[in-house]
Amino acid sequence: MSVIVTDNGFAPDDFACGFVALHDAAANDCDYGIDLPSDTSPAALSNLGNPPLIRINFPSFADGRGFTLAAMLRRAGYKGRLRAKGHVLADQYAMARRSGFDEVEIDDALAARQPQDQWTYRADWQNHNYQARLRG
Numbered sequence: 001m002s003v004i005v006t007d008n009g010f011a012p013d014d015f016a017c018g019f020v021a022l023h024d025a026a027a028n029d030c031d032y033g034i035d036l037p038s039d040t041s042p043a044a045l046s047n048l049g050n051p052p053l054i055r056i057n058f059p060s061f062a063d064g065r066g067f068t069l070a071a072m073l074r075r076a077g078y079k080g081r082l083r084a085k086g087h088v089l090a091d092q093y094a095m096a097r098r099s100g101f102d103e104v105e106i107d108d109a110l111a112a113r114q115p116q117d118q119w120t121y122r123a124d125w126q127n128h129n130y131q132a133r134l135r136g
Helices: 042-047 065-075 090-099 108-113 116-120 130-135
Strands: 002-006 009-011 019-021 033-036 053-058 081-086 103-107
Touching: 002 108, 009 116, 042 065, 053 065, 065 081, 065 090, 090 116, 103 108
Parallel strands: 019 033, 033 053, 053 081, 081 103
Antiparallel strands: 002 009, 002 103
């Protein structure tokens, strides 16, 4: 099972359309989500179409390529839901939100080690960054 983390805390997954790999996606708009590995080439992002949800895998908490992919997708104009999946820690939640993710998908084991309060503590991601502290 998995837990979806949003600014409001833990929630069940409400996306029921399923996911396919980028190379299995149709060349037009679709009802399913697209799974992207962290090593996706930036050039491949132009072939995504307009899926309702893109899920980027984080194979390790130390692998930050997913943050870059999310920021590139947002700068390119992607308006759908963007989800980080895998080894994202509560400490990284604010960075995930700042880079363009709407939510994070974690497994039950990580949710038990890092309960909801650790994630919601970082939910005010727009005000609690070093730039806000320097301005204040």
